[in-house]
Amino acid sequence: AQRVTQPEKLLSVFKGAPVELKCNYSYSGSPELFWYVQYSRQRLQLLLRHISRESIKGFTADLNKGETSFHLKKPFAQEEDSAMYYCALSQYSGAGSYQLTFGKGTKLSVIP
Amino acid sequence: EPEVTQTPSHQVTQMGQEVILRCVPISNHLYFYWYRQILGQKVEFLVSFYNNEISEKSEIFDDQFSVERPDGSNFTLKIRSTKLEDSAMYFCASSETKFPGGSGNTIYFGEGSWLTVV
Numbered sequence: 221a222q223r224v225t226q227p228e229k230l231l232s233v234f235k236g237a238p239v240e241l242k243c244n245y246s247y248s249g250s251p252e253l254f255w256y257v258q259y260s261r262q263r264l265q266l267l268l269r270h271i272s273r274e275s276i277k278g279f280t281a282d283l284n285k286g287e288t289s290f291h292l293k294k295p296f297a298q299e300e301d302s303a304m305y306y307c308a309l310s311q312y313s314g315a316g317s318y319q320l321t322f323g324k325g326t327k328l329s330v331i332p
Numbered sequence: 333e334p335e336v337t338q339t340p341s342h343q344v345t346q347m348g349q350e351v352i353l354r355c356v357p358i359s360n361h362l363y364f365y366w367y368r369q370i371l372g373q374k375v376e377f378l379v380s381f382y383n384n385e386i387s388e389k390s391e392i393f394d395d396q397f398s399v400e401r402p403d404g405s406n407f408t409l410k411i412r413s414t415k416l417e418d419s420a421m422y423f424c425a426s427s428e429t430k431f432p433g434g435s436g437n438t439i440y441f442g443e444g445s446w447l448t449v450v
Contacts (some may be wrong), residue, residue: 254438263336263443264375264423306375319365319388320439324374 222247224309226323233297234331241292241326243281243307252310253290254320255281259303267292267305277301297330304328334358336442338424344448345414353409353445355424364407365425365439366399368392375423381407414449421446 225244233239245251255267268276270283270290281292290307307323337356345351357364366378380387381399396418398410407426411418424442 256441264441266438266440269438319377319380321377322375 222309222311222321224307224321224323226305226307226326228326229324230327230329232329232331235299236296239292239294239297239301239328239330241305241307241328243290243292243323245288245290245307245309247309247311249311251283251285253281253283254308254310255279255290255292256306256308256322257303258306258325264306297328299330299332302328302330334440336424336426336440338422338442338445340445341443342446342448344450347416347449348413351411351414351418351447353411353422353424353447355407355409355442356405357407357424357426358428358440359405361426361428361440363387363427363429364399364401365427366409367423367425367441368420369423369444370417370420378409378422411447414447416449419447419449 223246227242253270256264257267258264267279268274268281279292279294281290283290304325304327306325308320310320336358339354343351362382364381367375368378369375376392377390379389379393379399384401396412400408409422421444423444425439427439
C-alpha cells in the first residue's frame with residue numbers, strides 16, 4: 221500500500237538558515253510526488269511537483285528513487301515560509317481517476 | 333487564475349442536523365474531489381467524482397455522506413445527521429486530466445469550509 225511519511229511534525233529554523241523538510245514514500249508503482257503548502261487557515265496550494273523539476277519560492281525537491289525520498293529544500297529560509305508543508309503522492313485509482321495520499325505534514329517555523 | 337470556490341467558509345451546526353457544503357470547481361475541470369482535515373491531523377481523501385458518478389470513495393465516506401452535481405457548475409457534499417467527530421475543514425478540489433502523468437496532473441483545492449458540530 222502507498223504511504224507517505226514526514227518524520228518531523230515541527231521544524232524550527234532561523235531566518236537565513238537552510239531548510240530541509242523530509243519526505244519518504246512507499247509505493248509499488250512509478251510515483252508522482254508533490255509538495256503542498258498551507259499557510260495559516262488558507263487553502264492547500266501546490267508548491268511543486270517532481271516531474272516539473274522546478275524551483276518555486278526558492279524551494280526545490282529531488283526525487284530519489286533509491287532512497288524513496290522527496291525532500292524539500294531551501295538554502296535560505298524566510299519568515300514568510302512559515303507554514304504547514306505536506307508531501308503527497310499521486311496514485312492512479314482506476315476508473316480514470318487519481319487521488320492524492322498526503323503525509324501528516326511538517327510545520328515549518330522560521331524564527332526572525 | 334481560476335480558482336475552486338467553496339461556501340460557506342464556516343458553518344456551525346447542531347449534532348444530528350444535515351449540512352450541505354458547496355463548491356464551484358474550475359470550469360474546464362472534469363474530476364471533482366472532497367478531502368477532509370480534522371484539526372491538527374492530516375488531509376484525508378473522502379471521494380472522487382467524474383461523469384456524474386462517484387469514481388472512488390474512502391472508508392470515511394459512509395452512508396452518512398453523499399455528493400451531487402446538481403447543475404453545470406456546483407458540486408456539493410451532504411452530511412446527514414452530523415456527529416461531533418465530523419467537525420473538520422472540508423476541502424473541495426478539481427482536476428482537468430483523466431489519467432495520471434503529465435504536467436496537467438494536478439488537483440486544485442478550494443479554501444475549505446470549516447464545519448463545527450456542537
